[in-house]
Amino acid sequence: MKTPPVHYLHKRVLRLFMLLFLSSFTANINLSMKTDSDITSPFNMWSLDGHFEFKDTQHASRDFGNRFQFPPRAILRPESISDIVMTLKHVYEMGPSSNLTVAARGHGHSLQGQAQAPGGIVVEMESLKDQEMQVHVGESPCIDVSGGELWINVLHESLKHGLAPKSWTDYLYLTVGGTLSNAGVSGQAFRHGPQINNVRNLEIVTGRGEVFNCSSEENADLFYGALGGLGQFGIITRARIDLQKAPKMVKWIRVLYSDFSTFTEDQEMLISAEETFDYIEGFVIINRTGLLNNWRSSFDPEDPLQARSEGTLVTTEIHIFYVVSIRSLICGVLRQSTRL
Ligand SMILES: Cc1cc2nc3c(=O)[nH]c(=O)nc-3n(C[C@H](O)[C@H](O)[C@H](O)COP(=O)(O)OP(=O)(O)OC[C@H]3O[C@@H](n4cnc5c(N)ncnc54)[C@H](O)[C@@H]3O)c2cc1C
Numbered sequence: 001m002k003t004p005p006v007h008y009l010h011k012r013v014l015r016l017f018m019l020l021f022l023s024s025f026t027a028n029i030n031l032s033m034k035t036d037s038d039i040t041s042p043f044n045m046w047s048l049d050g051h052f053e054f055k056d057t058q059h060a061s062r063d064f065g066n067r068f069q070f071p072p073r074a075i076l077r078p079e080s081i082s083d084i085v086m087t088l089k090h091v092y093e094m095g096p097s098s099n100l101t102v103a104a105r106g107h108g109h110s111l112q113g114q115a116q117a118p119g120g121i122v123v124e125m126e127s128l129k130d131q132e133m134q135v136h137v138g139e140s141p142c143i144d145v146s147g148g149e150l151w152i153n154v155l156h157e158s159l160k161h162g163l164a165p166k167s168w169t170d171y172l173y174l175t176v177g178g179t180l181s182n183a184g185v186s187g188q189a190f191r192h193g194p195q196i197n198n199v200r201n202l203e204i205v206t207g208r209g210e211v212f213n214c215s216s217e218e219n220a221d222l223f224y225g226a227l228g229g230l231g232q233f234g235i236i237t238r239a240r241i242d243l244q245k246a247p248k249m250v251k252w253i254r255v256l257y258s259d260f261s262t263f264t265e266d267q268e269m270l271i272s273a274e275e276t277f278d279y280i281e282g283f284v285i286i287n288r289t290g291l292l293n294n295w296r297s298s299f300d301p302e303d304p305l306q307a308r309s310e311g312t313l314v315t316t317e318i319h320i321f322y323v324v325s326i327r328s329l330i331c332g333v334l335r336q337s338t339r340l
Helices: 006-045 081-094 152-157 176-180 222-225 260-272 328-339
Strands: 052-053 075-076 102-106 121-124 134-136 144-147 163-165 199-205 209-217 235-245 250-259 279-286 312-322
Touching: 075 081, 081 102, 081 121, 081 199, 081 235, 144 152, 152 163, 176 209, 176 235, 199 222, 209 222, 250 260, 260 279
Parallel strands: 075 121, 102 121
Antiparallel strands: 052 075, 134 144, 144 235, 163 235, 199 209, 199 235, 250 312, 279 312
């Protein structure tokens, strides 16, 4: 048999490669176009109060930890609860084969990518401002807020009525839904419990796009599942938070220890004793100059001084809150100092 000339073989191989290359390219385009339009077209057809962002999605692919970067396919900026309901219903109806995940994002202060949805939809909760915050005064005061509200705004609104939430985080630029999905811990937790212990009701949109009100009496499983549930039981769209009288003044005391056992003994005593302080917290700090101003510090694992125990101190930070007049304040301080 006559063998074909070499240049003819080269041509055939080249043509085959070209065909393979082009077919795989077309397949990729079709796949991505199909998936994109599956996702975007129904959303674009609805009259949403908010909108979808498909292009500028970079910031939702990061969080405070900056360790994992997974861009979502889209960001939903909801301006009403029905925006969230429609989206979740649609994703649910697409079924598991769509592999589409949805994550609520509060202020994005997670450290491990918890608020990310790789290739999915990130719901930016801070856009959800369809209802005003509402304070209920009376014997058992509380405030109704959006799940995307920052705690700093909750504080400002409550203070207008001389009230404040019972339990806090130290840092207040976190959202209500974000910390209620974790725990929300600070120096009042020893007395009132974390923030998840100081919530009366939640409004939640579940993965099927259904809206439930829940509390310890109504849909209690969902209520307790969502509190500290890392967003796995639905999206918290509204919460009713317990309030108390806001302190007018605070006495702030910091005690330094170089011995860890004495520190823990004192902490246990302070936490378990009746009627001591309103706020107790402990920190590890670096034993260096400027201690008084540098009351919190972070550690550099490369620094040998910091790694040694003599390089560190521990501190208990304690506060007494006063909601009373200056006269009773002085009596209170005297009482406290004699007791201690
Ligand atoms: C500088 C800094 C200071 C901090 N200080 C404290 C502190 O003092 N005390 C403390 O306890 N923690 C503290 N944290 C941790 C912080 O509370 C958590 O990381 C919290 O989840 C961040 O809230 P976020 O609004 O940024 O939520 P995100 O990081 O955006 O989300 C956190 C998780 O909650 C889910 N989620 C967000 N919103 C909702 C919603 N509406 N419904 C359902 N799920 C939702 C997300 O999907 C994600 O799983 C701090 C973090 C940082 C970076």
